Amino acid sequence: MWMDLLMVDVNGTMMQATISAGRLPEYRGRLIAGSMFTLSGFDVSRAAQNFRLTDSSLMIRFSDMTSFKELPAPVSPLPEEAFRFRNQSELVGLANTSTQLPDVVGEILCVKSTVSDPPEEKNRVMVTMKLDSDETITLSLFDSQAVAFHKQLEAMQVDPKVMVATSINPKMVGGRLFLNATSGTHVYFDKATRAGEVLFYQLVTRDTGLPSVAPLLRSYAKVETMSIAELTSFIVSAATQEIDFLCTGRVVHVDAGRGWCYVACSKCSKKLERSASAFTCVRCNNSHAVGALRYRVEMAICDDTGEATFVWFDGVMAKLHSLRASEAAQMLAEDGVNPEDTGLPPFIAEMEGKTYTFQVRVTAFNFTEHHRTFTITRVAEEHGRLPVDAVINNGGNDDEDDDDPSDETGGKAPDGDEDAGDSASAGGTGSSGKARRNTGAGPSEGVKKSRVV
Numbered sequence: 159m160w161m162d163l164l165m166v167d168v169n170g171t172m173m174q175a176t177i178s179a180g181r182l183p184e185y186r187g188r189l190i191a192g193s194m195f196t197l198s199g200f201d202v203s204r205a206a207q208n209f210r211l212t213d214s215s216l217m218i219r220f221s222d223m224t225s226f227k228e229l230p231a232p233v234s235p236l237p238e239e240a241f242r243f244r245n246q247s248e249l250v251g252l253a254n255t256s257t258q259l260p261d262v263v264g265e266i267l268c269v270k271s272t273v274s275d276p277p278e279e280k281n282r283v284m285v286t287m288k289l290d291s292d293e294t295i296t297l298s299l300f301d302s303q304a305v306a307f308h309k310q311l312e313a314m315q316v317d318p319k320v321m322v323a324t325s326i327n328p329k330m331v332g333g334r335l336f337l338n339a340t341s342g343t344h345v346y347f348d349k350a351t352r353a354g355e356v357l358f359y360q361l362v363t364r365d366t367g368l369p370s371v372a373p374l375l376r377s378y379a380k381v382e383t384m385s386i387a388e389l390t391s392f393i394v395s396a397a398t399q400e401i402d403f404l405c406t407g408r409v410v411h412v413d414a415g416r417g418w419c420y421v422a423c424s425k426c427s428k429k430l431e432r433s434a435s436a437f438t439c440v441r442c443n444n445s446h447a448v449g450a451l452r453y454r455v456e457m458a459i460c461d462d463t464g465e466a467t468f469v470w471f472d473g474v475m476a477k478l479h480s481l482r483a484s485e486a487a488q489m490l491a492e493d494g495v496n497p498e499d500t501g502l503p504p505f506i507a508e509m510e511g512k513t514y515t516f517q518v519r520v521t522a523f524n525f526t527e528h529h530r531t532f533t534i535t536r537v538a539e540e541h542g543r544l545p546v547d548a549v550i551n552n553g554g555n556d557d558e559d560d561d562d563p564s565d566e567t568g569g570k571a572p573d574g575d576e577d578a579g580d581s582a583s584a585g586g587t588g589s590s591g592k593a594r595r596n597t598g599a600g601p602s603e604g605v606k607k608s609r610v611v
């Protein structure tokens with residue numbers, strides 16, 4: 159663990175400064191945005207080539223020798239802020255390159271939030287923004303940042319028009335630009351920054367001054383709708399974020415060859431090995447495991463844009479048909495045939511040709527070579543509105559695929575594998591994006607006076 163600061167010297171050079179966790183207690187209380195310091199006795203090292211926070215190729219490291227003294231009064235007029243704004247076409251150029259975490263300023267058009275009251279575990283806020291182009295882009299914030307953003311919006315008397323977001327990670331998905339917040343992302347509304355204020359007054363002049371009819375924050379719109387082609391390209395673009403999307407598609411084919419159910423360990427949900435007289439759970443190391451029948455059905459589903467394979471697990475399938483897998487097996491029971499070897503239950507076979515609106519969870523497994531399926535986590539009864547209740551928990555472990563790494567990780571994306579899309583990138587516990595310039599001693603004196611943000 160460490161903390162990154164952004165500092166700016168007299169020449170307007172923004173530089174990243176890093177304080178390791180061990181040294182943090184010594185400095186933490188003084189790290190206040192906008193404060194000015196003299197800094198000497200630091201180490202200089204090369205900045206990482208990935209996810210850069212500044213244009214400088216060098217960075218400052220605090221060491222045992224570092225002297226870090228606050229200047230109570232500015233010695234010269236201080237510019238208020240320094241950002242690295244990128245416009246839309248520059249962001250497209252940076253997308254998926256993992257080279258930089260730039261800043262953006264734009265108009266807020268709409269906010270979709272999955273944050274509930276009280277907040278649940280996984281949270282996401284998607285802000286539809288307009289930068290310098292007519293095309294809109296989506297900026298996503300995750301988990302605690304999403305909750306903080308949601309609460310901040312809720313508490314505001316008037317919906318903000320302008321947003322500045324720092325250290326964001328641009329991604330192209332299905333031909334559209336997506337901006338993902340990182341741990342270093344800070345958000346400033348309207349006139350909180352000089353840059354935001356300029357745009358704010360431009361918009362006020364443009365608008366009639368009437369308050370907008372629709373409230374900005376729309377919690378009911380839980381997840382973004384995506385076409386199947388977009389879903390597929392989401393995988394290709396190797397974004398390893400765990401995200402839910404909404405899809406509408408028609409069942410082209412139910413894959414009877416892959417079966418419709420399996421016997422799961424009642425303890426760990428792993429598929430059991432059937433021997434002549436008993437079930438063995440490899441994971442629980444139990445040769446007399448208690449089994450429970452669970453649904454698992456693969457289907458090819460298409461829309462206008464493409465086709466992909468989707469997996470229906472136990473919870474979703476049972477809910478859709480109001481019938482448990484064990485009950486379905488009773489209906490189909492044949493002497494001497496194991497339930498998992500019987501043909502498809504008619505109600506599953508009849509899903510062919512029907513159109514469903516469903517929620518899909520995209521996780522890191524969708525990206526592995528051997529696992530090209532999407533997991534359906536929630537479904538509307540045929541084409542229509544999704545029920546408002548919570549996503550059915552398939553529990554990841556449901557997946558009995560032998561080549562499926564999710565068996566080992568319980569359906570969760572391996573955290574260490576993130577490519578800085580959301581959390582790990584900027585590294586520290588609170589790097590910040592709003593840097594200030596100061597004038598004063600030049601770098602030639604070997605002392606930097608900087609404002610920390």
Ligand SMILES: [Zn+2]
Pocket residue numbers: 423424425426427428439440441442443447
């Ligand atoms: Zn088990």
